[in-house]
Amino acid sequence: MLWAAIAYSSLMxxxxxxxxxxxxxxxxxxVPVAIGLAVSVLLYAIQPLLFYNALSFEGLAVxxxxxxxxxxxxVTLLGILYFKEKLTNLKxxxxxxxxxxxxxxxxxS
Structure with a gap:
């Protein structure tokens, strides 16, 4: 059930x-610092539940x-496309x- 694990991983x-x-x-x-950080923390609080559910489809490592x-x-694409950050060829x-x-x-296998 790799596709289910990919779906959960994509959501995370x-x-x-x-x-x-x-x-x-x-x-x-x-955005105001208080709002940006508060919403970030709340979103990150959801991830352990999603990770737990994903484990029913694949192992921890995968x-x-x-x-x-x-x-x-x-996130790299977000940095490049939205925040106009530059990446070297090696990156x-x-x-x-x-x-x-x-x-x-x-x-x-």
Missing amino acids: ASIDIASLGLAKAAYTGA VNLLWNVISSIV LLGAAFSIVAIWLLGMD
Whole structure:
């Protein structure tokens, strides 16, 4: 049931995106610090429940890797596309390896 684990991991990554985006927006002054940080903390409080449910579909290692890789890719895209951050070629290569990691996790032994 890798697809269910990917769905849960994607939802957890979405929380990361919203929380980290709000934290960055608070840091830059785009939103009030109190609101940005409070909403981030509330969103992060949901993640353990999602992680717990994801464990019924895959093991701890796979769920955690999926969550981290999906979150890393999408948060990186958020930084590049929305906050106009720059990445070096080496960092882009690292992001490409993350995509390969997701593909390898999806393969059966």
